[in-house]
Amino acid sequence: MPAPYSGGCQCGAVRYEITSEPTGLTVCHCTDCQRQSASAFGMSLRVPTASVRFTKGTPKTFSFAGDSGRPKVGAFCPDCGTRLYHILAPTAPSTTIKAGTLDNPSAFKPVVHIWTRSKQPWVPIPDGMLQYEKGAPDQAVVDKAWAERKP
Ligand SMILES: [Zn+2]
Ligand SMILES: [Zn+2]
Numbered sequence: 001m002p003a004p005y006s007g008g009c010q011c012g013a014v015r016y017e018i019t020s021e022p023t024g025l026t027v028c029h030c031t032d033c034q035r036q037s038a039s040a041f042g043m044s045l046r047v048p049t050a051s052v053r054f055t056k057g058t059p060k061t062f063s064f065a066g067d068s069g070r071p072k073v074g075a076f077c078p079d080c081g082t083r084l085y086h087i088l089a090p091t092a093p094s095t096t097i098k099a100g101t102l103d104n105p106s107a108f109k110p111v112v113h114i115w116t117r118s119k120q121p122w123v124p125i126p127d128g129m130l131q132y133e134k135g136a137p138d139q140a141v142v143d144k145a146w147a148e149r150k151p
Pocket of ligand 1: 082
């Protein structure tokens with residue numbers, strides 16, 4: 001199913017639409033994603049920032065430094081607190097949508113697992129999947145896997 005893709009927070013106060021194709025989907029096992037998701041890992045769907053449109057409500061944002069040390073902005077629903085996206089700076093060209101907030105969370109499959117050094121030991125990673133102890137050292141390798149992925 002091609003773009004647009006829609007999604008929103010748990011309470012429905014914030015809704016968004018992505019009007020172009022995503023450029024990657026990463027599973028992140030860093031300790032920040034574990035805390036932020038209140039679960040075992042985070043899922044980041046990379047999309048062009050210009051393609052994200054909020055159709056209902058306005059997310060609230062806050063800044064933090066992730067495991068990588070880079071400052072990031074996290075955006076969440078002001079009513080229910082669901083994390084909706086991360087961005088490196090308000091003007092960065094890409095945004096990472098929290099993929100579990102998509103109306104169809106099965107629309108995309110990840111091609112890479114990162115920060116596996118803090119992965120929960122009971123989470124298996126499928127054979128043949130790109131995986132890195134920290135962040136991906138070569139984004140071109142990850143981009144290639146995304147471009148060549150099977151549906
Ligand atoms: Zn909400
Ligand atoms: Zn992470």
